[in-house]
Amino acid sequence: MTQIEFKNVCKRFSEKRVALYDVNFKVKKGDFVFLVGKTGAGKTTVLRHIYMELFPDEGDVLWEGISTRKMRKSEILKVRRKMGIIFQDLKLLLNRTVSENIEFVLRLSGEKEVKPRIWQVLHNVGIVGEAQVIAGELSRGELQRLAVARAIVTSPEILLADEPFGNINKDDAIEILKILMNFNSSGSTVIIATHNVELLGEVKKKRVIEIDEGRIINEY
Amino acid sequence: MSTKFYLNELAYLWKRSRVEINFLFLLFFLSGLFFTLYLSGYTYLANLRSKVYETAFCKVFLQEGVPDDYIVFLKDFFEKDPDVKDVRFVDKESALKEFKSRFPRYEELLKLFKENPLPINFELKFKNELLKRRSLEEKLEFFSQFPYVETVQSNYDFVLRLDRIINTLFFVAVFLFVFFTVIFIPILSSITRTILQKEFHLFELIELLGYDTKKAIWTIGIAAFVPAFIASLILAGITLIIDSVAPFSGKLLYAIPLFILFIQLLVLVDSTKP
Numbered sequence: 001m002t003q004i005e006f007k008n009v010c011k012r013f014s015e016k017r018v019a020l021y022d023v024n025f026k027v028k029k030g031d032f033v034f035l036v037g038k039t040g041a042g043k044t045t046v047l048r049h050i051y052m053e054l055f056p057d058e059g060d061v062l063w064e065g066i067s068t069r070k071m072r073k074s075e076i077l078k079v080r081r082k083m084g085i086i087f088q089d090l091k092l093l094l095n096r097t098v099s100e101n102i103e104f105v106l107r108l109s110g111e112k113e114v115k116p117r118i119w120q121v122l123h124n125v126g127i128v129g130e131a132q133v134i135a136g137e138l139s140r141g142e143l144q145r146l147a148v149a150r151a152i153v154t155s156p157e158i159l160l161a162d163e164p165f166g167n168i169n170k171d172d173a174i175e176i177l178k179i180l181m182n183f184n185s186s187g188s189t190v191i192i193a194t195h196n197v198e199l200l201g202e203v204k205k206k207r208v209i210e211i212d213e214g215r216i217i218n219e220y
Numbered sequence: 221m222s223t224k225f226y227l228n229e230l231a232y233l234w235k236r237s238r239v240e241i242n243f244l245f246l247l248f249f250l251s252g253l254f255f256t257l258y259l260s261g262y263t264y265l266a267n268l269r270s271k272v273y274e275t276a277f278c279k280v281f282l283q284e285g286v287p288d289d290y291i292v293f294l295k296d297f298f299e300k301d302p303d304v305k306d307v308r309f310v311d312k313e314s315a316l317k318e319f320k321s322r323f324p325r326y327e328e329l330l331k332l333f334k335e336n337p338l339p340i341n342f343e344l345k346f347k348n349e350l351l352k353r354r355s356l357e358e359k360l361e362f363f364s365q366f367p368y369v370e371t372v373q374s375n376y377d378f379v380l381r382l383d384r385i386i387n388t389l390f391f392v393a394v395f396l397f398v399f400f401t402v403i404f405i406p407i408l409s410s411i412t413r414t415i416l417q418k419e420f421h422l423f424e425l426i427e428l429l430g431y432d433t434k435k436a437i438w439t440i441g442i443a444a445f446v447p448a449f450i451a452s453l454i455l456a457g458i459t460l461i462i463d464s465v466a467p468f469s470g471k472l473l474y475a476i477p478l479f480i481l482f483i484q485l486l487v488l489v490d491s492t493k494p
Contacts (some may be wrong), residue, residue, distance in 0.1 A: 051428065080430030091425050095236065107225035108431055 001064075003029045003158060003189055008059035011045060019045040022059070023216040024215075027191065027207075028190050029157070030087060032184045034200055035193040037211035043193035046211070050191065051083055052076045054059055081109070084151030086161040086192055094136035098127060098146055101135055102153050109154050117153060125149040125179055143171035148179055158189040165196045177202055226439045229422070233443040237415045240448050244411055248451035248480050251400060255476050256455055258396075260462050264387050267468035273348065277311075278360065278374035280342040286368040291340070295364070298344055303359060306345040312336045339370060343386045344375070356380065405487065412484075412491040415444045441488055448484035452477035 006029040011020040020042050027033055035043045048054040049061045052068050060069045063079055093101050102118045111117060122128040125145040130138060130170070135146060144164055151159055161180065165173035177199055184190045200208060210218035224412055234241060280298075282291070291309070298307045310318065315338035320327050330337070346356070364372040419440045423433045455477040463470030 053428070077427070077430045077432060080428065083430070085428065087428075091421075092426070093422075093425075096232070104225075105429060107228055108426065108429060110225075117267075133338075 001029045002026050002062075003031075003064060004191075005065075006046070006049070006059070006060040007062065008057035009049065009056040009061060011049070011054065012057050019214050020049075020056070023211075023214070025209055025216060027189060029189055030184070030187050031189050031191075032181070032203060032206045033191045034203075034206060034208045035190075035191065035211060036197055036200070036208060039195055041195075041211045042214040043195075043211055044162055045214075047085075047162050047191065047193050050158075050160055051080055051085055053201065082157040083153075084152045084154065084156035084159045086144075086147045086159070087165050088162040088166070090147045092135050092143060092146060092150070093135065097132050097134055098122065098138070099131040101146060102150055105150055105153055111154075116153065121149045121153040124152075124182075128173065141168045144168055144172065144176055145179075148176060152179075152183050155186075156188065158191070159183060161190070161192045161194075163194055164192060165199060166192055170198070171185055171201055174202060222294065223238070226435060229436065229439050230443050233415070233419060234446075236418060237443075238256075240411050240415050241443075244408070244415075244444075245447035245451055247404075248484070249446050249454060251404070252451055252455040252476050252480055253458070255393075255400075256458055256462070257471055258393060259476065260369070260466065260470065262386065262393060263468050263472060264269060264466065265382060265386050265389065265471070269379055269386060272379045272382060275347070276376050276379050277372070278344045278363075278376065280344065280363050280366075280372050281339045281370040282341060283368045284339070286340070290368060294342065298342055303348045303355075304344050308343040310343055311342050312338060312340055313426045315340065328409055336476055396477075401483075404483070406486065408487045409491060410443050410486050416440055416491050431440065437492060441492060444488055444491075445484060448480050452480045455480070 002129060006023045006025050009020050009023040012018050023042075023046065027217070031121070035046055037043050045054065048062075049056060049068070049206075051064075052061075052071070055069050063071075067123070068076070068079075096104070099118050099122070102121060103114055106117055112182070114204045119128065122131055125148050127138075127142055127145050127149070130142060135143065138146065148161075148164065159180065164176055164180070166174070173196065180190050180192065181203060200206070208218070208220055209216055280294075282294075295307060295309055298304050306493060313336070316330070319330070338422055347357075355375070360372045360374060419436075422440075423436055424434050426433050442492050456474060459470055459473040459477070462473060
């Protein structure tokens with residue numbers, strides 16, 4: 001079943017700056033997709049179209065067959081609740097503890113059993129020992145894990161990760177990748193935007209979409 | 221969305237912005253208390269002035285042998301005077317009775333005279349509009365120049381002094397109020413913005429996570445509104461006490477907590493604009 005479809009998507013931020021040019025691809029439910037390309041290639045713009053922070057100037061982005069441009073705000077919010085997002089700038093609450101960061105999302109979603117869920121997800125990402133540490137005091141690798149934990153704690157249908165391996169060492173990056181692969185094995189879709197192509201070999205069953213200057217130049 | 225989430229966020233905001241929130245509360249409470257006490261003093265004096273004014277009067281003493289038709293003319297004249305509220309003619313007999321009742325100790329002195337020495341007079345009460353020293357003096361001077369008028373006396377001095385104090389207090393209050401308001405609004409706005417801006421990033425995050433931000437904005441708005449609300453509540457309590465024990469109506473004092481709520485609401489609405 002096609003979950004996301006980009007049909008001839010064009011996006012211009014200004015006359016001179018074309019972010020996406022005639023982008024076409026499909027993502028099926030349960031896919032593990034890498035969006036690769038240099039910095040500024042348009043990977044983040046693609047993700048922002050998926051979580052509907054941006055809308056195409058031309059063409060269409062379809063979420064389960066429905067054009068995102070035709071969705072009302074309440075529908076957009078409803079779809080976003082099915083997503084887990086790891087933002088490039090993480091958007092963590094740095095003045096709160098690790099567990100409070102997770103609790104924020106769980107409480108927001110109206111979850112009642114909060115404590116066991118927090119413990120479980122922190123255990124899964126390997127930072128259960130840091131539960132009571134203020135997020136601002138964590139290392140970059142730990143922050144990435146926390147961002148992953150926050151994104152997956154509500155068991156979303158799709159996980160969008162924008163540069164989840166940025167500024168961390170290879171071991172940490174592999175650990176995070178394993179967490180994402182594990183999450184994917186439960187049937188959820190994972191889309192990772194990264195410029196780090198070294199890690200692609202770690203995943204056997206995957207799709208790779210290569211972007212350069214807003215165009216898809218390779219797909220396999 | 222869970223109510224507990226918003227209660228948690230409320231608690232976080234108070235914890236994180238306790239310095240600003242305490243400062244806001246103190247600012248509202250102390251300035252409100254100052255104006256409540258000031259306005260109480262002002263209302264008390266204004267009330268006292270009204271009471272004293274009710275008992276104050278002016279006496280126009282007439283010479284012996286004034287013709288009756290002239291007395292009728294004067295009475296008519298005083299009654300038509302727009303500044304005069306009440307006119308009472310006191311004949312010699314009434315003047316004697318009044319003297320005896322007011323000064324019983326000196327009653328014996330009257331026996332030294334063969335005839336009743338007390339002059340006939342008009343007792344006049346003036347309207348509030350005449351409460352200006354110069355206009356009152358002009359009026360008394362004008363009456364004293366009438367034919368057959370022996371002398372004109374009044375006991376409006378105290379009320380005039382009170383009036384001057386009240387007028388001064390009023391102008392000082394207006395100045396202080398304008399001064400406080402002009403100084404207050406930027407301070408309030410700045411503190412409220414500081415409180416809210418710490419939370420603006422939450423709105424973006426909440427929306428990106430797929431939830432409506434309206435309730436979050438309300439929560440943060442309520443949190444920033446609480447200091448003004450508590451200060452107003454305490455001030456309303458103080459006003460209630462003043463109203464029940466003071467010899468004047470303290471209804472006007474309730475305007476202060478209401479004004480505090482109003483001004484904080486305005487500042488809050490303005491500050492929620494990112």
